Amino acid sequence: MPSDPGPVSGGGEGIVPWASPMIGAPPPSLKPGGPADAPFVAAPDAAGGVLPPPGDAASAIPAGGEARHTGSIYRLIFRVFLENKLAVLGLALVILMVLFCFVGPLLYHAQVFSATYNIELPPGAGHPLGTDGNGVDVLGELMVAGQNSLEVGLVAAALATSIGVIWGAIAGFFGGVIDAVMMRIVDVLLSVPILVLLIVLAVIYSPGKWTICLIIGFVAWQVPSRLVRGETLSLRTREYVQAVRVMGGGGRRIVLRHIIPNAIGTIIVNATFQVADAILFLAALGFLGLGLHFPQSDWGSMLSGGSTYMEVGAWWLIIPAGSCIVIVVVAFNFIGDALRDSLEVRLQQR
Amino acid sequence: MTGYIIRRLLQAIIVVLGVMLFVFVIYHLEPAYIMARAIVGPRASPAQIQAVIQANAFNKPFYDQFWRELQNYATLNFGHSYQRNAPVSTLIAENLPRTGLLVGTATVFALLIAIPLGVFQTVRRNKPSDYVLTSLAFIFYSMPPYVLGPVLVIYLAIKVHVFTPIVPTNYSVAQLATDWRAMTLPVLTLAAVTVASFSRYMRSSMMDALTEDYVRTARAKGAGRGRVLFRHAFRNALIPIVTLLGLSLPNIAGGAVLTETVFNYPGMGYLTTTAAEQFDLALVLGTTVVFAILVVVGNLLADILYAVLDPRIRYAK
Numbered sequence: 001m002p003s004d005p006g007p008v009s010g011g012g013e014g015i016v017p018w019a020s021p022m023i024g025a026p027p028p029s030l031k032p033g034g035p036a037d038a039p040f041v042a043a044p045d046a047a048g049g050v051l052p053p054p055g056d057a058a059s060a061i062p063a064g065g066e067a068r069h070t071g072s073i074y075r076l077i078f079r080v081f082l083e084n085k086l087a088v089l090g091l092a093l094v095i096l097m098v099l100f101c102f103v104g105p106l107l108y109h110a111q112v113f114s115a116t117y118n119i120e121l122p123p124g125a126g127h128p129l130g131t132d133g134n135g136v137d138v139l140g141e142l143m144v145a146g147q148n149s150l151e152v153g154l155v156a157a158a159l160a161t162s163i164g165v166i167w168g169a170i171a172g173f174f175g176g177v178i179d180a181v182m183m184r185i186v187d188v189l190l191s192v193p194i195l196v197l198l199i200v201l202a203v204i205y206s207p208g209k210w211t212i213c214l215i216i217g218f219v220a221w222q223v224p225s226r227l228v229r230g231e232t233l234s235l236r237t238r239e240y241v242q243a244v245r246v247m248g249g250g251g252r253r254i255v256l257r258h259i260i261p262n263a264i265g266t267i268i269v270n271a272t273f274q275v276a277d278a279i280l281f282l283a284a285l286g287f288l289g290l291g292l293h294f295p296q297s298d299w300g301s302m303l304s305g306g307s308t309y310m311e312v313g314a315w316w317l318i319i320p321a322g323s324c325i326v327i328v329v330v331a332f333n334f335i336g337d338a339l340r341d342s343l344e345v346r347l348q349q350r
Numbered sequence: 351m352t353g354y355i356i357r358r359l360l361q362a363i364i365v366v367l368g369v370m371l372f373v374f375v376i377y378h379l380e381p382a383y384i385m386a387r388a389i390v391g392p393r394a395s396p397a398q399i400q401a402v403i404q405a406n407a408f409n410k411p412f413y414d415q416f417w418r419e420l421q422n423y424a425t426l427n428f429g430h431s432y433q434r435n436a437p438v439s440t441l442i443a444e445n446l447p448r449t450g451l452l453v454g455t456a457t458v459f460a461l462l463i464a465i466p467l468g469v470f471q472t473v474r475r476n477k478p479s480d481y482v483l484t485s486l487a488f489i490f491y492s493m494p495p496y497v498l499g500p501v502l503v504i505y506l507a508i509k510v511h512v513f514t515p516i517v518p519t520n521y522s523v524a525q526l527a528t529d530w531r532a533m534t535l536p537v538l539t540l541a542a543v544t545v546a547s548f549s550r551y552m553r554s555s556m557m558d559a560l561t562e563d564y565v566r567t568a569r570a571k572g573a574g575r576g577r578v579l580f581r582h583a584f585r586n587a588l589i590p591i592v593t594l595l596g597l598s599l600p601n602i603a604g605g606a607v608l609t610e611t612v613f614n615y616p617g618m619g620y621l622t623t624t625a626a627e628q629f630d631l632a633l634v635l636g637t638t639v640v641f642a643i644l645v646v647v648g649n650l651l652a653d654i655l656y657a658v659l660d661p662r663i664r665y666a667k
Contacts, residue, residue, distance in 0.1 A: 184368070188368030188372065190600065191649070193601070200373060283496070287611070288611060288623055303497065310500045312508070313508040313509055318497070318501055325494065326497060
């Protein structure tokens with residue numbers, strides 16, 4: 001029976017449930033054959049996706065050939081990716097939303113300033129999706145707000161991933177006391193509901209757009225750090241790492257040039273889910289009224305404004321912005337899932 | 351086992367202390383007069399602000415303040431919320447049971463749906479119904495409470511008057527528990543994400559269990575399809591679900607914060623959000639620590655339950 005790709009994955013205000021079983025020291029019996037347990041990319045990576053069994057590959061590949069191998073694995077990922085219908089659908093949805101947000105405003109000129117008689121109009125002529133409580137055209141707002149949501153999502157995810165990768169690689173590489181201390185810090189941060197941390201930080205720093213990226217990046221890096229630490233623990237015993245050591249390569253070189261590139265599969269998969277998460281975090285802050293300041297807006301802030309009017313049944317203030325969030329998050333989850341399949345399951349068969 | 355529990359308890363204490371330190375540091379990065387003004391209000395005179403700084407020892411060194419706070423917490427004195435003019439412990443005691451009711455009901459409800467759903471999907475795997483349910487799981491999984499909640503309110507409480515749109519804030523636990531018209535929508539909203547993720551967990555856990563040797567043995571001995579599925583695979587597939595439940599506690603708590611805000615539900619999440627907005631340090635610290643304790647204890651219970659359920663598990667030392 002083919003192994004199942006694993007539970008649904010991805011975002012949802014820090015839900016990341018798929019990551020939970022894999023992170024840190026997994027509870028003992030998740031180990032035998034758990035879906036999250038696939039030993040993973042190291043093998044296909046070392047094999048460069050060319051040589052079949054990881055055993056031979058590790059010994060057959062000389063330590064120098066890295067650039068070529070990374071190139072070929074990206075091609076392989078790309079090919080496997082295109083074979084996955086959900087992944088293509090996810091990618092198409094993301095492209096569609098990017099076009100909608102960034103090209104849309106060039107084609108659709110919303111009447112932003114409007115008189116009071118324009119307030120809270122249901123969808124109709126002139127305003128395809130109605131207007132909100134300030135008389136702003138919802139469709140136009142959706143595009144502009146989406147720019148913020150997408151930008152913050154990408155930047156915050158990149159930040160969280162970078163922090164997590166560096167943290168995890170250092171902890172895993174040095175091991176011992178350093179590892180223990182660094183990972184306890186991660187444990188502490190993981191056992192506060194992330195949203196509560198986010199609220200506390202957002203209230204204190206009353207953030208602008210880029211500060212919000214920093215804050216989200218700061219609360220969301222623990223999961224990648226655990227994943228990368230786990231990878232590093234297994235990678236640092238590899239022959240090519242030993243070879244670098246013998247040749248006099250220092251810790252920084254080993255981590256940056258050898259360990260992180262070989263853990264890149266895990267990192268990319270997780271980064272994709274991080275984007276979905278970050279978009280949801282921003283939306284949650286926006287919904288709580290702690291997000292971007294007026295006149296800046298994001299999909300969550302739009303929902304916050306809309307939920308004030310939900311008692312009068314103003315569905316057009318909820319459903320469009322809500323659908324945008326759900327579509328983007330679903331799309332990134334599809335992509336992440338497909339990437340994980342292609343990196344973990346399919347590549348191992350080759 | 352006892353040794354393991356003791357070690358885990360120590361770990362849990364460290365985690366809770368770390369969380370306290372973290373929140374404390376974040377708040378104390380602000381200058382003392384801002385913290386004082388948050389207590390006495392923006393129109394206080396400099397002399398009044400000085401008095402508050404003195405009274406709360408905001409001008410003492412940081413470690414000194416933290417040590418005092420620790421001593422207070424050790425004696426279950428969580429401080430006073432000036433904005434609400436009530437002891438923090440009273441506020442938490444009032445709100446925690448209400449959140450417990452919401453989270454408990456939603457989680458039990460979600461598991462009652464998700465587990466049969468996962469089994470059903472395993473039986474029907476790779477058939478149209480499986481794909482439909484998987485797609486639905488993906489969509490509900492990506493739908494945060496602040497999207498689902500208002501949609502449910504608009505269509506089930508406003509357009510059709512089946513449920514009440516918001517929860518009365520002065521309700522006691524008993525009143526909440528008996529008022530299904532007020533409780534249904536918050537419970538559904540919070541449960542949706544859990545149903546989506548746990549039906550997927552259950553599906554893959556069942557699929558894994560079906561590949562185990564004992565299932566093959568059971569089949570070889572002529573056990574029927576239903577017997578293999580429920581007596582052999584199902585019971586083993588439930589075991590990882592316990593751990594996953596423990597691990598997803600922080601997220602369920604996060605979901606509760608948002609759900610409570612959508613429905614004005616008078617619970618811990620609502621308390622935390624408003625306290626953070628009002629810069630009410632004592633209350634934020636208190637609620638965050640309570641959240642951390644609950645999550646840590648939940649994880650601990652999940653781990654212990656896990657060992658009880660699965661006799662193969664032996665914790666080292």
